[in-house]
Amino acid sequence: MTTSRRTFLGLVGGGALAAGLAACGSSGPKSTSGSTTGGAAAGSGTTTYWFLTGQPQQAIREAQVKRFNDANSSSTIKTTEFQNDAFKQKIKTAIGAGQGPTLIWGWGGGGLKSYVDANQVEDLTGWFGDNADLKNSIFPSAFGAATVGGKIYAMPVETVTPIVLFYDKRSFEKVGAEPPKSWQDIMNLVPKFNDKGIAPFSLGGQSRWTNMMWLEFLFDRIGGSEVFQNIYEGKANGWSDPSALKALEEMQNLIKANGFIKGFSSITADSNADQALLYTGKAAMMLHGAWTYGNMKASGGDFVTGGHLGYMNFPPYDGGKGDPTDTVGNPGQYLSISSKASQADKDNAKKFLANNTLDKDSVDAWVKSGNIAVAKSSKDRLSSITDTNDKDWLNFVYDTSANAKTFAQSWDQALSPTQAETLLDNIAKLFQLSISPQQFADHMNAVIGQ
Known part of the structure; x- marks a missing residue:
């Protein structure tokens, strides 16, 4: 950590x-x-x-x-x-x-x-x-x-300490766009930022738990809070819930669309390099913990003090069952x-x-x-x-x-140590596109309740 x-x-x-x-x-x-x-x-x-x-x-x-x-x-x-x-x-x-x-x-x-x-x-x-x-x-x-x-x-x-969707107001001004109000808005913004040479999202993917925050919100926004609650309670094959599989699919859709900074899987959150990509304007958005505000203010020049930092709760998924007021984190x-x-x-x-x-x-x-x-x-x-x-x-x-x-609660804290380590390992593979959503679910279902 x-x-x-x-x-x-x-x-x-x-x-x-x-x-x-x-x-x-x-x-x-x-x-x-x-x-x-x-x-x-x-x-x-x-x-x-x-x-x-x-x-x-x-x-x-x-x-x-x-x-x-x-x-x-x-x-x-x-x-x-x-x-x-x-x-x-x-x-x-x-x-x-x-x-x-x-x-x-x-x-x-x-x-x-x-x-x-x-x-x-x-x-x-x-x-x-x-x-x-x-x-x-x-x-x-x-x-x-x-x-x-x-x-x-x-x-x-x-x-x-909730997880927050941060964004750089300057980057949005450059592409003439508004902050996303839905998951479809996020997907529509991706090519706009890429066309301007701005990464849509910063991500310290080597740390693995940073990737997890995306799944936590997608599971909630698509299927509602009960999807992970069933997993937490040890329900057999909980990771194969149709909403869970849909969330995993959407996650890989964003990755395949070049939604994240190039080389994200080699960037660590420990170094705060993911935050630097946001406040230096190299990335337009970042999903991260509320704890990052302090460092962005201290290290980001006038990014915070100049009013360039925007933030919001994660937007809803079109047609999803989740409550948009829900949050994740600590x-x-x-x-x-x-x-x-x-x-x-x-x-x-x-x-x-x-x-x-x-x-x-x-x-x-x-x-x-x-x-x-x-x-x-x-x-x-x-x-x-x-x-x-x-x-x-x-x-x-x-x-x-x-x-x-x-x-x-953050999944790696909510689950047992055995499940948490399997989770982080498979999240890394999911983001590297080396396993499919169904393979991810199969691997995780194998350790439910352990």
Whole structure:
């Protein structure tokens, strides 16, 4: 995973969005395993919480724990911080041995489902029923990746990062065209841009997961959210749904029409080269995560500050079943409670979830860092943003996330590791036109439920 993937890049120096912050990649500060933060003395209490290093997220999490510990001196939370890769290894081993932390930080989806299947995390459905105001304060769509078998096993926390269709207004002016309002518009724009020597779309295809974002939207726009939901739930031959096969076919139609920059399969997202193609005018459009805004503002000259960047939700498919308000990406991050913890620690953890994860101080901090928190109250904080471009952008992200009837989790996070790796491998082949849509579906159907 790229170091800039799936997080916004922080607001610094008077509110300018800036690049260079670690996300769910492997870079960032060294592991501080065994350290305590937030004012907790070593060994005080037994309620434990493990989370990731990397700013600005790390500092916000530390401040949350400090506020809790300052208010609960007799029942503090002890924290341990890990780099991303170390965290993934340690948490899996510890939970498997029944020795995980009280509070389990994660991405929801497939990872959470594995914990639920092993009876390692608490069912929070009843607790949310008793705390309706808390539940109602969170974007409803964020609960999808927290829900397994109709029950809630995690609280959505932190931030939302949808996938966005970015475009260069200057390129559209050069060809005398308007931004696409449908998939057919996208296909009609391809030759217009190619005729002017502008690539229709930038794509860091070597990274594979960047290609995946296209399929996530096409599946949704053509067949509706239930197509991938059936796959997630392990329905046999889910990838052979007629809408899925149609989406795969349309994907290859765009590739065959030279919809992407030449040599896209050798371009990496890690280097941000795909973003550079957009802000330098070499490509007209780019489907990418909301986290790329910060780097494009920091590295793109006047691309953002000069008002040349446009953005929109992915357009509908002509005759498709999908809801055009749906989005995909990261609907939040998630905190679960270990089923192996003592009742006192479970109660302490629930108190922390209720009072310190989406409280006013937390939401303020996330917005100041250039993020939209999963809380509806984020909207109220946007008035504090003074930069017009940033304010417009954050309002767009808020509206996209809050209005989405379905906010689907990125497939490689929603699925099990076995399915995710098979998926990324076959997506690369699909985009290289080395396998057909039916072959793609056959390969993926073979690992459904694994």
